[in-house]
Amino acid sequence: MGEPFLKTLTRATVVAGALGIVFLLALPRHASLASDFVDAFTVAFCFTFLGHYVDRLLLALPGIRTGVGPIVRVVGWFAGGLWCAVMARWLWMQYGRDLSDLPALVWGGVLLVVLELAVRRQAADSGQ
DSSP: OOOHHHHHHHHHHHHHHHHHHHHHHOOOOOOOOHHHHHHHHHHHHHHHHHHHHHHHHHHHHTTTTTHHHHHHHHHHHHHHHHHHHHHHHHHHHHHHHOOOGGGTTTTHHHHHHHHHHHHHHHHHHHHH
C-alpha cells in the first residue's frame, strides 16, 4: 500500500518549493518576484507530485524490480517526465508566459529521471 495522500502532497510541495527557487533563478523574469515564483513553483510541482504517481504506476508492473525491470523503470521515468513537461508547459502558457523561456521538452524527461534517482538515493541513505 502506498503512503497517505497528505504525506505525498506535503513532500511534493516542499521539494517543489526548493526546486521552484532554482527555476526562479534560471528562468527569465516576467512580473513580480512572487508571481514569478508561483509560475516556477507550479512547473516544479508538476514534476514532484505527478512524478510520484508515475513511479507508483511503474511499480505496479509485474517484475519491475528484477531482470530488465529497473531499465524499464528508468525509461518509464523519462517518458513520465515528458508527460510532466507537457503539463508544465500548458500551465506556463496559461500564465501568459512564452514557451521559448522553457528548455526543450526532452529535458523534462531528464529532470524526472534525476529527481527519481535522488529520491531513491535519499530513501537508501535513510534506510527505507
